[in-house]
Every structure is written in C-alpha cells, then in structure tokens.
Amino acid sequence: MIEWFTWLQVVVACVAGLVCLFAGFAGKLPNDVTVGATAVVLVLLLAQLVVAIVTPFVGNDPTGNVVEFYIYLVSAILLPPLAVVWALVDRSRWSNVVLAAAVFAVAVMVYRMLQIWTVQTA
Template sequence: MVEALTTTIQIASLILAGWCLVSTFRDQPMVVPHLVAAAVLWLLVIAQAVVSGVLMARGERPAETLIFISYLATVVLIPPACAVWGFVERSRWGPAVIAFACLILPVMMVRLEQLWDPSRV
C-alpha cells in the first residue's frame, strides 16, 4: 500500500464528510457536486486497490491476505453504494449517508495499513 495515497484518501474523505454534514445541517439535499466529490474519492480508493493488487502480484503480501482483500473490496464498494443511496434519498439525509460513509473510510484505511504492515502498529 502507498502510505501517501492512504493519507490523501483519509483527508479527502474527512473533508467530504464535513461538507456533507454542513449540507445536512442546512437541510439541503444531495447535489451533483457531492456526487463529483464522492466519485473523486472513489477513484482514489480504486487507485489504492490497484496499487495494492500490483504489489501483491509482485510478491508483497500482508500476513492475513484474505482479510486484507475482504477489507479492500469493502472499501472499494462503500463510496459508490453510499453515493447511490444518498442520491436516491432526496431529503436532507442524502448528504448524511455520504458523511457517514466518509467517516468510515479513514478507519478502514487505518485497518488496511495495519493488515499490510503489522510492525507499524
């Protein structure tokens, strides 16, 4: 895993969570810029998944490979699933769904880092 990319994902995720929470508190529905930001976040997560896959193909593997792959697949699915759910929910709670997902992603990225290199825990 690329640590700089993980940090970028965490920061972008927290910024998007803050923005979506502000929209929720202002009683605003989800709009296209929210979706664009979620798509950018998703592209960052996909990039991390591709890099991790390439590193594993070259022989670098976490100690618990199956658990790592499970977490990685979940992390890749969270942004689009929540973006769809948030877009369908046309009330103020649409951005809240995105905010919730964006608060989960940094925690899962930390866990992926722990699985990748347990010595850094």
C-alpha cells in the same frame, strides 16, 4: 500499500465527509458537490485496488492477512456507490449525512488496511 497514498486517501475522505456532513446539517439536498466528493473517494479507492495488486510484484508484500485486507478493500469500494444510490433515490437532506457516514467509514477502513498491510504479522 504506499503509505503517503493511504494518508492522502484518509485526508480526502475526511474532508469529503465534512463537506457532506455540513451540507446535510445545512438542509441542502444531495448535489454535485456532495456526490462529487464521494466520487473522488471512490476513484482513490479504485487506484488503491490497482496499487494493492501491483505492489506485491515489486517487493512490497503485506505482513498481515491478505484475505482480510482484500475484504476491507472490496467493502470500502462498495460503500461510496451504495451511498450515492441512496442519495439519488432518497433526495433528502439526510442523504448527505449518509454520504458523510459512508466516506468516514471508508477513511477508517483505509487506515485499517494500512495496519494490516504494514504492522501485523501473518
């Protein structure tokens, strides 16, 4: 994992979560801004998948459990699309809160992936 990219993902996910949370509490329906912010989080996660596949080949091996890392990564990749499906099916103000919960969960999961990659010992 690339540490600065991980922190970028965490910051973007937190900002997207705040945008979705404020939209939900303001009574707005899911719109291009909230769904787009969630989509940006997903694109960064897909880039993280590419990074996680490539970095061991260039000498940046994980120190923790590789299976646990990829389970976190795949789970994090599944959260934003499922939350967007929920938002498009439900179309209520609470769908934005669901989007916020999903991207906040992604932020926590990405931070945990950094810990697995760099801190733990196998």
